[in-house]
Amino acid sequence: EIEVLAKHGKLKAEFPNDIASNLSPNIELRPYQRAALERWLYYIDEYGGRLKAPHLLFHMATGSGKTVLMAALIIDLYRRGYCNFLFFVNSAQIIEKTKNNFLNSSSAKYLFAPTVRIGDTSVDIRAVDTFDAASGAVINIHFTTIQGLHTRIWTPKENAVTLEDFRDHKVVMISDEAHHLNAETKKTLTRSEAEDKASWEGTVSKIFRQHPENMLLEFTATVDLSHGAVQAKYHDRILYDYSLRQFRE
Numbered sequence: 001e002i003e004v005l006a007k008h009g010k011l012k013a014e015f016p017n018d019i020a021s022n023l024s025p026n027i028e029l030r031p032y033q034r035a036a037l038e039r040w041l042y043y044i045d046e047y048g049g050r051l052k053a054p055h056l057l058f059h060m061a062t063g064s065g066k067t068v069l070m071a072a073l074i075i076d077l078y079r080r081g082y083c084n085f086l087f088f089v090n091s092a093q094i095i096e097k098t099k100n101n102f103l104n105s106s107s108a109k110y111l112f113a114p115t116v117r118i119g120d121t122s123v124d125i126r127a128v129d130t131f132d133a134a135s136g137a138v139i140n141i142h143f144t145t146i147q148g149l150h151t152r153i154w155t156p157k158e159n160a161v162t163l164e165d166f167r168d169h170k171v172v173m174i175s176d177e178a179h180h181l182n183a184e185t186k187k188t189l190t191r192s193e194a195e196d197k198a199s200w201e202g203t204v205s206k207i208f209r210q211h212p213e214n215m216l217l218e219f220t221a222t223v224d225l226s227h228g229a230v231q232a233k234y235h236d237r238i239l240y241d242y243s244l245r246q247f248r249e
Helices: 002-007 017-022 031-045 066-079 092-103 146-154 163-168 178-182 191-197 200-208 228-234 244-248
Strands: 055-060 084-089 124-127 138-145 172-176 215-220 238-242
Touching: 002 031, 017 066, 031 055, 031 066, 031 238, 055 066, 066 084, 066 092, 066 138, 066 172, 066 215, 084 092, 084 146, 092 124, 092 138, 138 146, 146 200, 163 200, 172 200
Parallel strands: 055 215, 055 238, 084 138, 084 172, 124 138, 172 215
Antiparallel strands: none
16 A cells, blocks of 8 residues: 555655754665655554554665664654664674664764754763663663573563563664564474574564554565465565665666
């Protein structure tokens, strides 16, 4: 349905200045990134079937700049009242790279403007270990691997995120390379997927359900939509499907 609206130009809209002005001056949004954001703004502001706790998928080709899109969404969601973000992936190496892009203002790949300003207020972006003491005047991001998240949730310890963090605070969960979350959805599992089943998808689903306003935004280039159970899971959650073929063209 959204694809039809896009074809007829019904999703074109002026981007909120808060998004455009708070991304790095080195970033010029590509047409397909703008298209993804137009769909997001339509969903969040106008779509009649929008859920209070949405679970959405951006299925976008490798190299298409999904991390830039994540940064834009973080800015937009902060101005909508979300200050706590959980960023999780399958690889510790990706975590370090992403932290540098999100937090190191001296990096050439830093995603945000030198000063992030929402309205008249300057907003800091910082990494946190727990949301319990997080500030509402700051964009708080907890970076973790899926495996590390599972361990922290089910083996609680001091100064680490717990289920209560997600029960007491509304959180935007951002999953990169989200195809790793589908081990439980598939009926036929490999041995390694069977091991994942109890941790990755189950833990993320439980966290997501803790607060009525939590959001889960998944990003991947390789979700297996040919698998019947996975296709059924995502049929009403794919906000944007931008294939490798489209990206190459």
